[in-house]
Amino acid sequence: MVFEKRKPKLWKTEEDRFMQDLIKVFGEKRWVFMSNKLKNNLGIVRTPKQCRDRWVNYLKDAKTDPFSDKEIKIILQGQGKYGNKWSKIAKSLPGRSENQVKNFIHGTIRRNLRRFNKGKAESEKIYLTSLNLLEIPEIRNILTTSKQVKRSVLMQKCLSSETKKIIQSNRFIKVQEPNSIEISLGRTSQIRIQEFEDWNIQEFEDITSNKYFQDDYIVYKEEDEILILNSI
DNA sequence: AACCGTGTCAACCGCCAGATA
């Protein structure tokens, strides 16, 4: 598999100011127009999509201080109520963008996953196959733990056998035939799985070990089924 | 001081639905 590295191109103050001025006059819907103006007036190439992203994710809502306890509560309640509807949750937080809300949740989950998994045996670890896992109260409790809680607290926690059963049953991705993979997990996995199209599934059938690492994934082979997990 | 792991954030990307030609 060959993935091209993408290189983020940071926005300059000059670009931001130019776009803010344009939006004041023409409103925040004409992204093709904005893109053309940037190119013609400043000689900078930004796609309409990039212009919109910059405005929506950064310029529109300018609050950059850390989330307050109250805001964190609103985000977590919102996630529980609406799921991963970040734009909807962000609407309840004046001055905050959907990107900020999304980054906060992903950062929190990532941090807690690492802390919880640290030093645990494979069978005890949580692998985030989908944010749907947050629907399991015990997992939700662990993965939304506040930053202030010491890492040792999470490291000492263990999952109940009931929860372990639930998440293990969710891990399976069944291989029907060489080029057809059926997934019953969340949207994330369905997208990511397309990256496996180039993989030679037969290759996994031949492996002697039942565990195999590739890029950010861990692949297990269990009888006639293959398990693919994100190894975040 | 150097290295490494972790956390944060801006930017990029792909999919989808609605609008428009």
Add this chain to the structure above:
DNA sequence: TTATCTGGCGGTTGACACGGT
């Protein structure tokens, strides 16, 4: 009716700062 365009949205990634060892 169909194809293409555009904007909205959510997931992912890369760069960088920071703290611990």
